[in-house]
Amino acid sequence: MAVIRKQxxxxxGRALFRIGQVLVLMLALVGTAAQANTIVRVSTTYGDFxxxxxxxxxxxxxxxxxxxxxxxxxxxxYFHRLEQGFVLQGGAYRFQPFVGPIALPVDPPIxxxxxxxxxRGTVAMAKLGDDxxxxxxxxxxxxxxxxxxxxxxxxxxxxxxxxxxxxxxVLDSINTQVGVYSLGQxxxxxxxxxxxxxxxxxxxxxxxxxxxxxQRYSExxxxxxxxxxxxxxxxxxxETLGVYSVHMSLLTDRPGVVLRLNPDTMITLAIKPVGAxxxxxxxxxLRISSLEVNNNGNVSVYKxxxxxxxxxxxxxxxxxxxxx
Numbered sequence: 091m092a093v094i095r096k097q098x099x100x101x102x103g104r105a106l107f108r109i110g111q112v113l114v115l116m117l118a119l120v121g122t123a124a125q126a127n128t129i130v131r132v133s134t135t136y137g138d139f140x141x142x143x144x145x146x147x148x149x150x151x152x153x154x155x156x157x158x159x160x161x162x163x164x165x166x167x168y169f170h171r172l173e174q175g176f177v178l179q180g181g182a183y184r185f186q187p188f189v190g191p192i193a194l195p196v197d198p199p200i201x202x203x204x205x206x207x208x209x210r211g212t213v214a215m216a217k218l219g220d221d222x223x224x225x226x227x228x229x230x231x232x233x234x235x236x237x238x239x240x241x242x243x244x245x246x247x248x249x250x251x252x253x254x255x256x257x258x259x260v261l262d263s264i265n266t267q268v269g270v271y272s273l274g275q276x277x278x279x280x281x282x283x284x285x286x287x288x289x290x291x292x293x294x295x296x297x298x299x300x301x302x303x304x305q306r307y308s309e310x311x312x313x314x315x316x317x318x319x320x321x322x323x324x325x326x327x328x329e330t331l332g333v334y335s336v337h338m339s340l341l342t343d344r345p346g347v348v349l350r351l352n353p354d355t356m357i358t359l360a361i362k363p364v365g366a367x368x369x370x371x372x373x374x375x376l377r378i379s380s381l382e383v384n385n386n387g388n389v390s391v392y393k394x395x396x397x398x399x400x401x402x403x404x405x406x407x408x409x410x411x412x413x414x
Contacts, residue, residue, distance in 0.1 A: 128152065129254070129307055130159055131322060133300045133335040134169075135283055135360050136264050138322075139257030140307050141213050144250050148203040151215055151225070151250040158227055159301045163194055165354050168296035171230070172270050172281035178261060179216055179230035183276075185293050191277065196226045204246030207237040211258050212249040219244060233265050254307050263361075264297055283360045293358075300355040302337060306387055311365050312378045314340075316385040321349055323378065324359065324366040333359040333366065338407070347409035349397065374399035376407055 128143040143152045158164055158181070169180035170191075183191040200215075202222040208214055212232045215225035222245030231253060232240070240247040253261065268281045273291065282295040305317045312323035319340040326333045337355040341348045367378040376397040383390045392414055397407035 128156065129304050130156075130251075131302050131304045133302075133322065133337075133355070133357055134260060134264070135297045135357055136267070137260040137359070137361060137363065138309075138324075138335065139260045140254045140304070141251040141257075142254050142307070144206060144252075147205060148248055148250040150200050151203050151248050154197065154200045154225075155215075155229065155250060156303065157197060158194075159303060162354065163227070165300040166298065167194060168298045169264070169281055170277055171279045172265065172268065172297075173279055174265055174270060175234055176236065177230040177233060178264060178281070179228060180297075180299060181216075181228040185291075185296055187293060191274075194227055199224045199226055202245050203248045203250070204241070206249040208232050208240040208247055208249050209235045209237055211253040213251040213253065214240070214247045214249040217244065217247070222246075231261055233261060255309060267360075268297065298357045300335070300337065300357060305384055306389075308382060308384065310380070310382040311363055312367055312381045314381065314383045316383075321381075324363050325369050325376070326362060326366040327369045327371075330371065331369065333362050335359060341406070344406075344408075348400065349407050351405035351407070353405070374402075375410075381412075 127145045130141045130143065132139055132141060143155065145152050164181060167180060167182070167184045169178050170183050171177070171179035182194055184194060186192050200223065202217070202225070204222075206212060210232055214230055214232065216228035216230055218224040225248065232249070264281060268283045269285060271280050271282055271285065271287065272278045273280050281297050282291065283297060285291065285295040302315075302318065302320060302322060304313070304315050304322075312321070314321045319342070321338040321340070322335070323338070324333070324335045335355075335357045337352045338349040339352055341350055365379060367376060369376045376399070378395040378397075379393065381392045381395045383392065392412045395412040396410045398410045400406050400408040
């Protein structure tokens with residue numbers, strides 16, 4: 091298998107042009123393949139999980155949830171409630187250093203659409219007591235089979251999606267590995283990582299999330315999606331920078347293949363996944379051992395992909411080499 095390098099000759103230029111075509115021209119091909127239920131990938135402090143939404147069963151609730159996702163409202167927010175063995179809840183707050191919790195914007199309440207049982211792994215809307223039609227931006231994952239309780243309470247809690255594949259492993263890690271603290275009226279069951287009681291809470295202590303609609307379910311650590319033009323990946327920056335997940339956006343107005351890092355999607359991880367991409371400050375290179383490129387279910391995998399930091403002020407990275 092030949093490695094295409096930056097300093098290669100005419101053959102290198104043709105190869106880089108090919109992968110550029112794969113990434114850029116795919117954007118024009120979106121919408122040609124049939125799509126089943128919508129899938130949202132959720133990146134957290136303890137890894138990623140994906141939610142399959144019940145588009146036709148709970149259409150109002152799904153539309154409401156996607157409004158927040160597509161606006162980026164949940165990016166940088168955190169899970170503010172963990173009742174261990176019961177639910178993990180988020181969607182309400184973002185942390186601002188030296189200020190504290192900031193309430194996220196809220197759309198009008200929606201009608202209750204209970205029809206799917208609140209079994210383990212389902213994702214449901216939170217709401218006010220004694221008001222079935224009060225759900226707005228807060229949602230939770232059922233960490234256990236809560237059907238006996240939540241299916242009959244307050245008109246039934248609307249389960250509008252389910253966690254796919256091995257995603258519950260991520261949620262089980264949060265459930266068992268973090269502490270739960272009472273820090274104010276709105277944060278009586280706040281999950282925090284690596285936190286020492288009665289000390290100052292830092293941004294890194296929160297179980298943070300970002301959300302992104304994706305074309306297909308994947309557990310790969312580095313995935314480029316044609317529909318959004320987003321690269322979602324986990325990066326190991328070594329002891330100095332740490333390990334984090336981040337989204338990068340394809341810049342179609344640049345020559346070659348250029349991606350810009352989206353700072354509001356950066357999450358410091360409490361884990362170090364095997365196979366994460368690496369970034370070395372010594373040479374400003376981002377190295378991805380395996381990159382999955384997806385266009386409406388047509389998947390290509392590229393090995394040893396290398397991007398160079400081409401603009402440090404705007405965090406732009408330019409493709410330099412890869413193996414196919």
